[in-house]
Amino acid sequence: MQTIFYSKDAQFELTDSEYEQSMLVWNKNLKAFIPRLNVSLSPLYIWAGEKPESNTRKQNRDGQWCIDRFGQWYLENNPEVRVDTNYYPELLEKGDKRNNPEELPSQFAKELKDKF
Secondary structure: OEEEEEOOOEEEEEOHHHHHHHHHHHHOOOOEEEOOOOEEEOHHHEEOOOOOOOOOEEEOOOOOEEEEEOOEEEEOOOOOOEEOOOOOHHHOOOOOOOOOHHHOOHHHHHHHHHHO
16 A cells, blocks of 8 residues: 555555556656545645645744744744744744745746835
8 A cells, every 4th residue: 555645634545556557647747546536636736755744833942833824923832922933943944935035936026126
């Protein structure tokens, strides 16, 4: 059995033969229909390896779990307390485009720069 992680929150258990046949179809960039599960899986939404980490829930260096709500980080056990990302920079991804406009795609950055 092979585990396929699909669209972050969904995963499917495929038999070895289902997996091999699906791989042949996905290599042609087509959807694979799995009759046993009654689903069609597109290769665009499949992650290889382990399920990716959630970008909306992370642990800060003090060991507290924090959640991201609309660009602001809050304590998970007390959602009224906002977490300062200047003090806890580990909550921000390295390429977090919300706080670093220089890392926006170049054409988009130029258009924004021209407007201001």
